[in-house]
Amino acid sequence: MRIRCIQWTTLFVCIMLMASTLAGCFGGHDQDSDNSFGKNGKPYTGTSITAYMGVSPAADVIRSMLPEFESQTGLKVNLQILANEQLSQKLSVQLTAGSSNPDVFMIRPLEEVKLFHKNGWVQPLDEYVRRNPDYDFDDFSKSAIESTTADGKLISVPLSTEQQILYYRKDLLEQAGIPVPKTLDELEEAVKKLHDPDNGVYGFVARGQRNALVTQLSSFLYSEGADFQKDGKATINTPEAIKGISRYANLLKNYGPPGVLNMAWPQAMGVFAQGKAAFFTDASAIYSSMLDPGTSKIVNKVGFAMFPAGQAGAKPFNITAWGLAMNSASANKEAAWTFIEWATGKDLVLKSQQRGNPGARNSVWNDPQGVSGFPEEYIPVISESIQVGVGHDRPQVISVSEARDIIGDIVIKGLLGEDIKDAADKANQAYQAIIDREKAK
Template identity: 40%
Template sequence: MKKSSAKAILSATVLLPLAAAGCGQNAPSEANRASSPGASQTAVSSSGVTLSRSNEGETITFLTSGTPWMTPLIEKIPEFEKLTGITVDVQQMVDTQLSNKVSVSASTGGHDLDLIYYRPLQEALLFIKNNWLEDLSGYIQQDPDFHYEDFFQAGRDITSKDGKVYGIPTMSERTMFFYNTEMFKDAGLSGTPKTYEELEEYAKKLHDPDNNRYAFAVRGEGNSAVTQFAAFLRGFGGDFIKDGKAAINTPEAIKAFEFYGKLVREYSAPGAISNIWSDSLALFTQGRAAMYIDGDVHYAETEDPESSVVAGKVGFGPFPAGPAGSTPSSIIPWAIGISSGSKHKEASWEFIRWATSKGVDLELELQGNSSARDSTWKNPKAEAVFPSGMVEVIKASGASGNPIDRPYLISGGEARSIVAQVLTAAIAGKKELQPIADDANARLQTLVDKEKQ
């Protein structure tokens, strides 16, 4: 997708009394506001956000990673700096380096950190438990123009804890049902399967291994498959953890393991038990699979004519419903927060309210980001950027999807591996899953209990 460079445009500069923007005890007094450089000055950015110069002269450090949100945002930061007088020191690094940097700095007070870009599912619980993230609730309450309620409920849920807000979602991703419209037509199928039963019926009609054509492209490698299995698990009424108790050995969970295992084993390509996301994506984009269930972020690869033979032949549908309904995951890969040890919290919030505002969010969506704001997905400009049929699915999933697609624990990696062992056994066709699930559940419960201490 072609990207246009952001230009620093001063739409208007108006002298106005500065509205309160502080948070709790961190809020500056009115006297301090009046005496600070440019305290009474505001300016409107090209995206329509009113910005203050009350923190002029400050420098904020932004630890971040290269994502579809961050890459185009970097082009716009010079305008923010010009209008606010705040210098943004962007330090971009890979995911693991970013997490380690935050951990090392925060453990010694975090005074050298201001803005923290983090992965809620992997890091929020640890960062919140250790008090590394500032509570943003007060800033949000005093900033009605920020329109916090506009963010998907799933995004607000995963970045909050005990009534406090610790981050603002910047990206979103949902479970998406992709299908090859040509293969569906050849099989005499119209529309997408609405239930798990219909899903298997479609699979039987579409599966043609003798001609190297398969019904499904789904993840089979245990650890990788856990996040996609989550939607099926909840469709049967199960979950990884329920009311503080491990729940991967319940009757609902066993049914989900068996069903997902059957899909991979009987209706996907040989060797699918070892497939990670890239393998299942390749199977679909090379025209060898009729149906593909994974994150909607992969739509661009499926529609890229240079790498996908099915470009122009891809349909999109909602995740089918199990006995407990349609339960797609709707996750937030990345969020932005403020270090609790920051010495520039007001300036940091000014950046966040601009960078995640409705106006900037729409601009970033048009450059390839997958927004976490409801209004952005409802904007006709955004709808025009994405494939026909995809936006409606995203809107529905954003409103009802579950924000957690794995065991949600600080030791999430270890917990995910435990679930993967049962999933692998199911895909391999093990006859007695219950003993395997019971053993895994006991180990998962040990992790749950440990984190309660």
């Protein structure tokens, strides 16, 4: 009898140990500690959040996958996809009023992060991104994270990225026996050789509108060793900055098409897509417009290349164009983070990239499935740009538009034949005044 009791006791202990082991294998962690959606039944049944997103491929993927997410978690997501201007207006009104809605929203980091952070509208996410090792926050490129950080705090998680690249006419380079430029000096030489306005082909095109051009000017600055500011000081009149600005202005002035002063990206892209320019530099995200037979006459003639190196090397911008942020006034922060974690996880980023939306996760760029949505020549250009890129493409101040006007005006002066050094000295003072004004607040 004693032997049988010992046997039953032993069996009971074994069963309990097995149950404990299985619980550990199948999501025995507390939901609040790791936020592992779908592992603990439906932890958010009866909970709902609101998410505002801009029109984008990433938003389309999230919308298409949302029923599966809601089924896994029990969380109801009221997803509203808005035109960009409408999104900005609604956010401004509701966040200024201290509304708890939306719980989650898309944000343009380099335009809005500093302002939203200063006003206390966004919840820092540093604590959240490290909770679940499977989320693998270190998988995001460093420069993309730089774009979404303010005062050392993570304000949003990258959703889509942009890099400045060089577009070129493969047929024109081949006919002239010109290799793809790897340096800015080589680019200038190639532009000169291919500039043929009498036959309707200009050597170079890029943005020439005062405010719009600044983001594309940025890579010219970085690649010469310059930046907009350093350690709280405006630096747009340094020798390196003057060199980068002069190069950009001279390329447009001497080899650009008529009307360049009125060109933002759609107009500049249109010139290139109609076959009227040999080289075009702009954001990587607009590549599909040049491969669309409905908008382009050079569909099979477009080449992609790294932004050429200056005296400091090739330093294109690599920025987060859109990020996902959490409302600091949200009443459902845990649920909001669960949504952000899912929407920016590896699986969703892979699906988004398959639809042509460049993400910020290194692992997805190294996955053949993750790059299947892009042209073959395009992939190594973006991959390399991500590794060496700079995480901002405009002045890093709250008054971004004002600062862009000041800096863009230097290029305008150059296009009009005025002295760039003198214009840069005056602009540097005006830009420093913005920096000092914002420090004082």
